[in-house]
Amino acid sequence: MTFDLRVLAPEQWDTLYDRLERAFGGPADAPENRAQWRKVTEYDRTLAVWDGAEMIGTAGAFSFRMTVPGGALLPMPGVTMVSVAATHRRRGVLTSLMRRQLDDFRERGEALAALTASEPAIYGRFGYGMATRQxxxxxxxxxxxxxxxxxxxxxxxxxxxxxxxxxxxxxxxxxxxxxxxxxxxxxxxxxxxxxxxxxxxxxxxxxxxxxxxxxxxxxxxxxxxxxxxxxxxxxxxxxxxxxxxxxxxxxxxxxxxxxxxxxxxxxxxxxxxxxxxxxxxxxxxxxxxxxxxxxxGLHLRLVDVGAALAQRTYTTPVDVVFAVEDAFCPWNSGNWRLTGDAKGAVCERTGDSAELALDVRELGTAYLGGFTLSGLAGAGLVRELRPGALAEASAAFRGGSEPWLPHGF
The missing domain is CATH 3.40.630.30 (Gcn5-related N-acetyltransferase (GNAT))
Structure with missing residues (x-):
């Protein structure tokens, strides 16, 4: 079936929120909370999917700035208000929303995206990896x-x-x-x-x-x-x-x-x-x-691998070639050479042989320094192709303190 995905009009906001409340269940939100969510909604970043006159899918984003290792504040859309009507599951509605969002983020030049997951198992297939704990x-x-x-x-x-x-x-x-x-x-x-x-x-x-x-x-x-x-x-x-x-x-x-x-x-x-x-x-x-x-806590997605890895710093010097797989955003797939230290970094495409192989999801998990590449390798999610590359990169990605998301969205 063909559905219509379009940007939300302000007069459709109450319908969107009603659909969210139905999807998440429980009692209706307090009027104070509802009014506050409406106040911070960014309509140009809020999407709805329609089946005729019925809204059957929703997703939005907030224009945040997040601290990354080294102290820089990077633009980061916070994905929010995601729902699919129970009557329309397994029909590609969520995939179409994720596809449109990530394309929009890339067009805006945003290297990272994040969300807090009601069901963490859902978002790994779209490249989001658990990056913080609470x-x-x-x-x-x-x-x-x-x-x-x-x-x-x-x-x-x-x-x-x-x-x-x-x-x-x-x-x-x-x-x-x-x-x-x-x-x-x-x-x-x-x-x-x-x-x-x-x-x-x-x-x-x-x-x-x-x-x-x-x-x-x-x-x-x-x-x-x-x-x-x-x-x-x-x-x-x-x-x-x-x-x-x-x-x-x-x-x-x-x-x-x-x-x-x-x-x-x-x-x-x-x-x-x-x-x-x-x-x-x-x-x-x-x-x-x-x-x-x-x-x-936070689930992180690298929208632009090269830009994201270049915009944080690294605890120890690193020079490593990653072979990245990204089925949902194929522009990230391929070999990337990362060189950097505590002062800055460069990450560019390369024809050199890969030294570590991983999915973009695992890069999101390791990006903020809360989880180690060596720990991911222990689960079979990172493969070492050059002896010593794993220890070098894992130490470099590790931060000085545990990353933490201070509030949800």
Whole structure:
């Protein structure tokens, strides 16, 4: 069957969002959330597939900038709002949306694209590889304390309303973006998502709270959280539901965790997304009482292999020829020579013999430095064709810190 794929008109936005809610299930989104998503929608980057008068497929993209190893901020479309009607599965609708998007990204000169996957198994066939993870945990604060490095006594805390403290929090966040690969520079309108707090979505918790951490009157960090109201025969047993905790220096960060762990009437801190190398793991007195785990975060796709590899830096000197397979974007297939170090890189097509062979998906997985090429080789996903090439390239791709996506989209 032939379907019609076209750019969304603004007056069709409500239909698109209704289709998304039907596809993802559950109760309707809160009006505040719906209004915010509409505000940040980029209509020229939002696609819909129609079967006659019925919208049966959707996909959009947000124009983000993401930090890559070395600290550069690269344009990166964030793929979002992807759905296919249950009545039209297995008919090529998703493939047509992915095809149009990647062609558009290439035409715009965007070397990278990314998404967060509702079902990770879907997107590997379109060249997206898992590139970041997010740490989650539940810390038993009745049996865990947090280290107090010298200087924590100088950190002062102050409650502000989430809206009233937004500018101060965003100033801290903006200074942190260049420090870690995977972080996103806020686009206009996105800062408000961090303070949305629809009463119907609190699930037993109180309103969102915001605390600023200050040293000599300067805001050096912040946290946003809510607490539950849980009581039993033994008394209070409340949970701190942590949304954000960020700081510009280690002392302020330690002080913020100490604050969160000492809130009256609470017994635990629950968090869903921190970097996998978060210093929390060294601040906590008993790591076993933190109940840590992780799940996938950002899934990354190299739209232009040469440009993407040339726009990040490398921890150690590297000179290697990749044989890249890319069935969905064949312009990337072939041999590429990458030469680079901590100061910069060049990646160009070459007729030289390949030294490592892999799919573009694996390049996306390794690109931000959170997963190693040697680890992928252990799974049979990277093949070493020249002895020593794997160790050289794997060390060069590895970053100084774990990449992390700070918020979804």
């Amino acid at each position: 740490l989650h945990g539940v810390i038993d604060t009745t049996r865990t304390t947090f280290a107090r490095p010298a200087g924590v006594e100088n950190v002062r805390f102050r409650f502000v309303s989430p809206a009233g403290g937004l500018d101060a929090c965003e100033a801290v966040y903006a200074r942190l973006v260049p420090r870690r690969a995977g972080m996103l520079a806020r686009q206009p309108g996105w800062e408000r998502r961090a303070t949305l707090d629809p009463p119907g979505e609190r699930d037993g918790a109180g309103p969102l709270l915001c605390v600023l951490a200050e040293v000599d009157g300067e805001v050096r960090g912040y946290t946003r959280y809510a607490t539950t109201a849980e009581w039993g025969m033994s008394g209070a047993d409340e949970t701190v539901r942590l949304r954000d905790v960020e700081a510009l220096d280690p002392v302020t960060y330690a002080a913020l965790w100490g604050f969160l762990g000492s809130i009256d009437l609470t017994s635990r801190i629950r968090f869903l997304s921190r970097p996998c190398d978060d210093p929390l793991q060294h601040l906590a007195s008993d790591i076993r009482r933190c109940n840590l785990g992780y799940r996938d």
